[in-house]
Structure formats: structure tokens, C-alpha cells
Amino acid sequence: MARYAIRLEELTKDYPIGFWRSRPVRALDHVSLDVEPGEVLGYLGPNGAGKTTTLKLLMQLVYPTSGRAEILGRPAGDVEAKRRLGYLPELPYFYDNLTAEELLVYFGGLFGLAPAVARTRASILLDRVGLGAERRRRLRHYSKGMLQRVGIAQALVNDPEVVFLDEPMSGLDPVGRRDTRELIRSLRDEGRTVFFSSHILSDAEALCTRVAIMVQGRLVSTGRLADLAFEVQGWELVVSGGDGGALASLGLDAVTTAVDGRYVVELPVDRPPDQVLPELSRLHVQVVSLTPRHESLEDYFMRLVARRQAPAA
Ligand SMILES: Nc1ncnc2c1ncn2[C@@H]1O[C@H](COP(=O)(O)OP(=O)(O)OP(=O)(O)O)[C@@H](O)[C@H]1O
Ligand SMILES: [Mg+2]
Numbered sequence: 678m679a680r681y682a683i684r685l686e687e688l689t690k691d692y693p694i695g696f697w698r699s700r701p702v703r704a705l706d707h708v709s710l711d712v713e714p715g716e717v718l719g720y721l722g723p724n725g726a727g728k729t730t731t732l733k734l735l736m737q738l739v740y741p742t743s744g745r746a747e748i749l750g751r752p753a754g755d756v757e758a759k760r761r762l763g764y765l766p767e768l769p770y771f772y773d774n775l776t777a778e779e780l781l782v783y784f785g786g787l788f789g790l791a792p793a794v795a796r797t798r799a800s801i802l803l804d805r806v807g808l809g810a811e812r813r814r815r816l817r818h819y820s821k822g823m824l825q826r827v828g829i830a831q832a833l834v835n836d837p838e839v840v841f842l843d844e845p846m847s848g849l850d851p852v853g854r855r856d857t858r859e860l861i862r863s864l865r866d867e868g869r870t871v872f873f874s875s876h877i878l879s880d881a882e883a884l885c886t887r888v889a890i891m892v893q894g895r896l897v898s899t900g901r902l903a904d905l906a907f908e909v910q911g912w913e914l915v916v917s918g919g920d921g922g923a924l925a926s927l928g929l930d931a932v933t934t935a936v937d938g939r940y941v942v943e944l945p946v947d948r949p950p951d952q953v954l955p956e957l958s959r960l961h962v963q964v965v966s967l968t969p970r971h972e973s974l975e976d977y978f979m980r981l982v983a984r985r986q987a988p989a990a
Pocket of ligand 2: 728729730767
């Protein structure tokens with residue numbers, strides 16, 4: 678078995694732009710990254726960071742300017758590796774006069790599945806992505822979120838060892854996002870390697886063994902999300918059993934009343950919970966929930982970018 682499920686070595690991609698194609702845009706700049714078998718890697722970065730370009734290079738839909746990409750120990754584009762991977766493109770486009778079931782049977786056929794096997798696989802996968810009841814509807818009648826689910830089912834049709842998902846949560850409502858998170862978790866539990874891109878930090882929380890963070894074509898950090906230095910910007914505290922006056926006496930601002938005598942309090946960084954909670958308990962105020970507010974992925978990028986642009990004097 679290959680040591681790495683996915684390996685990027687100094688991967689670089691310039692897109693020629695302009696009428697004379699003389700001004701290349703560097704979409705990816707010497708990116709090196711190893712993904713172990715069984716990892717769920719969140720490939721995160723803001724719009725234009727180079728996520729889709731990386732996935733296209735891995736799928737050999739575009740070719741690198743320099744560097745190389747490997748999947749399961751074989752060069753990107755290798756037929757044997759392709760048989761063992763699944764791919765959800767960023768903007769999946771399917772023949773919309775097919776039904777979801779027909780589409781999956783068709784893709785199963787491309788992977789050499791016998792028709793009966795392909796039909797069984799299609800039905801299991803459509804159930805798995807929550808489209809079992811809609812399997813006989815034509816795709817042109819599907820919503821964006823439903824098409825996204827079909828795309829995920831399509832990526833799993835060959836029972837892949839490595840699954841590449843480009844923005845799998847895009848176009849999904851909160852229930853769809855939760856379902857997709859559950860699905861990715863189950864792919865992990867089955868021992869598959871998952872490489873998914875997102876520009877939303879919370880998509881990666883509680884799901885990824887590791888994240889890689891891209892900014893402007895460069896890999897700026899990798900590690901466990903918990904180990905990356907996301908700044909805590911405060912806490913949101915929901916309490917009950919007190920009144921606005923009691924809370925005001927503690928000098929807590931931004932107190933809003935929720936339903937049923939609950940109050941939402943924004944704790945700033947200079948009033949951490951371990952200071953405030955004992956005072957609340959003295960006033961017989963109960964804590965319903967306490968949630969840290971981390972900086973967003975965007976804030977994190979901005980900080981990294983600012984740091985790079987202004988090196989320490
Ligand atoms: N075919 C192309 N021709 C020219 N430039 C391109 C092409 N595809 C991408 N780019 C440029 O390469 C950079 C990276 O784009 P890419 O689509 O990989 O980013 P992304 O991280 O997937 O962004 P998003 O979150 O918006 O999907 C961008 O500056 C983009 O404008
Ligand atoms: Mg993209």
C-alpha cells in the first residue's frame with residue numbers, strides 16, 4: 678500500500694490570461710502536502726485561494742506548470758488510481774433529462790459495474806444521500822441542494838478509497854450541511870481518505886483530522902484545527918434565573934433578552950468566563966450555554982496576510 682493517499686510536491690500552476698496570453702496568473706505556488714490514508718483533510722481558503730485548481734490538477738483536468746501530484750502512490754491521471762478515487766466537482770453538471778437513478782447507473786457502468794450491480798449501488802447511495810424517494814425524478818426538477826447530493830452519490834459510485842469533494846456543503850441548507858457532515862464522517866469511519874475544500878471554517882470543525890490553509894495560492898499552515906492559533910474574540914453566554922439589573926450590576930454590556938427569561942450576554946476577551954461565572958453563581962444566575970466566538974477563517978487569513986506583508990521590524 679502506498680505510504681500516502683495523496684501527495685503534492687511543489688505543485689505550481691500558472692494560468693495564461695489576456696489576449697496574448699502573456700501575463701500568467703499564478704493560481705498555485707509550490708504547494709507541498711501529504712495526506713495519510715484514512716485522513717479527513719479540510720482544504721480551506723478564501724475565494725481564489727487555489728482550492729479548485731489543486732483538485733483539478735489532482736484529477737488531471739488541468740496540467741501543472743511544475744511540480745507533481747500523486748494519488749495512492751501513482752501520478753495524477755493514472756488510470757489505476759482513477760478507478761479508486763471519487764470526485765465531486767465544484768459545479769457539478771449532469772444531463773438533466775436523466776433521473777438520479779439513471780445517472781448513477783450510467784456512472785456505475787463507466788466503472789465497469791454490471792447493470793444489476795450498478796442499480797443496487799445506485800439505490801443504496803441515493804438512500805444514503807437522502808434522495809431515495811426522488812430517485813425516479815428527472816434532474817431538471819431537482820433543487821441546487823438536491824443536485825449537490827446527487828453529485829456526492831456520484832462520487833461514491835465506484836466505492837472509492839480516496840474521495841475528493843470540492844465545496845461539498847455549497848448550496849445546502851443547514852439540514853443538508855449537517856447530513857453532509859455526517860456522511861463525510863461515515864466515509865472516514867469506513868476508512869476512506871477524504872480531501873474536501875471549503876471556504877467556511879466551521880465546515881471543518883469536528884470533522885477533519887487535519888486542515889490545510891491556503892491563501893493566494895500558497896499553503897500557509899497545516900495542522901489540527903485545535904492547534905492552529907485561531908484567536909478567541911469573546912464568548913456568548915446564555916443565562917437564566919437573573920434579571921437584567923443583576924447582570925448590569927456586573928458591568929456586562931450587550932445584554933439582550935431572549936425568550937423565557939433568558940438573557941444573552943456577550944463576554945469580551947477581557948472578561949473571560951472563569952471570572953464571570955463565579956459572580957453569576959453568587960447572584961443565583963444559571964448558565965444555559967457558553968460558546969466561544971473564534972475569529973472567522975477570513976479574519977485568520979487577514980491576520981496571516983497582514984503579517985506576511987509587514988514582516989517584524
Ligand atoms: N481557467 C482559469 N484561467 C485563469 N485564471 C484562473 C482560471 N481558473 C482559476 N483562475 C484563477 O486562479 C486563482 C485560483 O482559483 P481557484 O478557482 O483555484 O480558487 P478557489 O480557492 O477554488 O476559489 P473559490 O473559493 O472561489 O472556489 C484565482 O485567482 C482565479 O482567478
Ligand atoms: Mg473553488
